[in-house]
Amino acid sequence: MKIGELSEKSGVSVRSLRYYEQQGLLQPGRLMNGYRMYHPFAVEQVKTIQFYISLGLSTEQISSFLHCVMVNKESFCTEIMPIYQQKLAEVDAQIAMLTSIKSNLEDRIRYMREESEAVQKKEDDK
Structure with missing residues (x-):
């Protein structure tokens, strides 16, 4: 899915999604024309990022454990x-x-x- 679709499905602005990408929280693929292409799993990932932001965590803090949380339960991420x-x-x-x-x-x-x-x-x- 393209960035606009991800924005619509996740309820997060395109600007925020680009920021998350800059911070290393999202890694979209690129099409030949340079457009970002996100996996359907990215919707869940963005919602997870938003949850941790709502706890007051910085994107730097989130990036230190996001991969672990997306693969495992939070309690397994030391x-x-x-x-x-x-x-x-x-x-x-x-x-x-x-x-x-x-x-x-x-x-x-x-x-x-x-x-x-x-x-x-x-x-x-x-």
């Missing part, structure tokens, strides 16, 4: 566990940072409301 653990640590750090930002914003909002109420009370007392 390359994945350290990547998952690293990503989980990154997510935990982001949550901690966002929790801190949220707390700081809540403090600032509370302070501004208290200041505003104090000013309003002084004006009302006049």
